[in-house]
Amino acid sequence: MDCSSRREAGPTPRGSARRPRWRQARPAHDAIVVGAGVSGLTAAAELHAAGAKVAVVEARDRVGGRTFSRDGWVDLGATWFWDGEAATRDLLAELGIGTFAQAIDGDALFAQAGGVMRLEGNPIVGPAHRFRGGAQALAHALARRLPPEAVRTGTAVRSIAFSSDGEAHVETTDETIAGAAVAVAVPPAVAAASLAFAPALDPSLMHALAGARTWMGDAVKAVARFEQPFWRAAGLAGTAISHVGPFREIHDHSGADAGEFALFGFAASEQFAGLAPERIAERFGQQLTELFGADAAAPTAIEAVDWRRDPFTAPERWADHAGTHYHGLPVLWEPHLDGRLVFCATETAQAYAGHLEGAILAGHRAAAQLLTTLGR
Template structure:
């Protein structure tokens, strides 16, 4: 058992933890980063599967994610734009595949007008919300005690409009059934991107990718820390008092003045805290859970959909794969599609055999792109629900009523223990941008305490 003494022990080597560790190191404090996995990056994971480079976790960079954009540039990484030339595809309730250009799906004029009116209403509500403190809005309690689904259905009886509006924060982002989270949680998701309009604009939110994969961000941050990043070291016990902390992992113990928990709150129960965390944290963490999504990667010998004049962008709230995109790697002659299956639909798929699941998913993709989509040369499903140190995707969110009740306490330090991850971000919520912001915040809190 190796014993270390540091100023700060960081638990978790994702973007938040590694950002915090680098900020503290630059300020002259000593750090140790303990990571349970055999790699850094957390929910960022770029890997080679059957000869194809796949981004198994987070991958996109949007124009409003300034913390991530600045970090990418500072690390010397390059970005490239997502392919979007040509027509997009939409499948409505009649099952007919329709091509379209622009942002609005090819729905009836009445449905289009309804979607536009409710989107305008949502943008006005979101403009009043501080994404870092949504619980402070005067109507926070009201908005947090009605589900996203119930609020939408109170606005219109147009089912197709409701399904398309609900999609953006339900299946696409929080990856939970729309009755399971509140209007306020949905507004936070949209406010974190600047507006609801941004959230439903694929050309905005899914703008660019990093050449070589987004996991390079944590990999390069970890390289700067050298031997102070220790892998395969899940923290089993964290003892804490006003004098500091003692973190015990499988092969190392770290005594430090402060700790940063840089992991999703749903993983806190994996650690034995001595003494236990206060009652408030115990209650709060019972109201936070991960969503669930299958990220499907299908690689073909060429991007055949481009030959048909398609951008690769496809949507349908009626399809098994509710959205899909051209995910071809920079400079790759092959073509890659990425599709998503979320919440209850994903649950149902995992009750099938692997072969049945693959057949169902590829059938759904073929509804967008034609029969050629059924025959990829590489096929892979990212299943973060079985990742021991993640347990879901994309991130954690509160249940109905939880955000206004506990949100203000989510980032509050507990004695010498500080907290940081994308799940507790305002701006950049659920994204790498938010993780970087939260890592900087936690480091700044500790630095302020060392100066006082």
């Protein structure tokens, strides 16, 4: 039933200067998902498959959230999954997305103030797996399972209000969308800082949302592409740990196909406060030359992303109590407001919080919770 249309047909309340904004809402949806990352799209695809009418609202101009791939192999966000992460394996098989092994063969490097040491046999990193098409391929494949009109990108949510008659009203920068229930799939700390809720959420929930520090929310990732994997010719794995910095951790980031050769590095965002991505990329290139020698001095391209400066990943300021110890707390994964509101970013997962595995598990759980609320 289109409850918003039914109410619009009634008389305007006495003393009202104009109709409330929610009365101009689109026809009601069964569920509204805020955030089109892997967790939100997992939930949306399962809700749609169960017959629910779903709207997905995403502030970025793309789907994928913290998966962000270039040219089908360069991952500037999430990159890996590991053995034992069954939900990821199952979803990849279901979506028809291939995988390949992370390159780890060869020796590693360890840099400290006294110089660079070579470590035999790469004791730094173990086996992991990559995604053909890049990690963002998961999000694109999930989005294709939804009607084209269901996903709205470039649309930031401002507020989420629940009326006593069972409707939810999600106000965005462009419109107000009405539905029966809402899944919030943005990072909890971002939800606490940027979304207004009515009625006000329980203080214990708000405390946990604000306290759940975003995975990758303090990180810079840089990727340098090369014509040839010169490190392999030298018997190196491309892996390095540096106590000199600014990049503390470096790995082979080559793709599965010919001509796809790269190294990537992680650094703490605080190392580059206020520095433009181009300058961060330059510093990464310099560090690679310091570690690997002259062969690293001629990358074909370097790209860097400071996830701390992305307002859809991290709030402007972390709460004083923020930390990863809030990840997976019951208050974050339990349903609220009579089951009409659930949270499902990876930080809410009961297992593998922060991983893509956690995002997928949280999406499964949120879909099941909302289907129960919807009586399906």
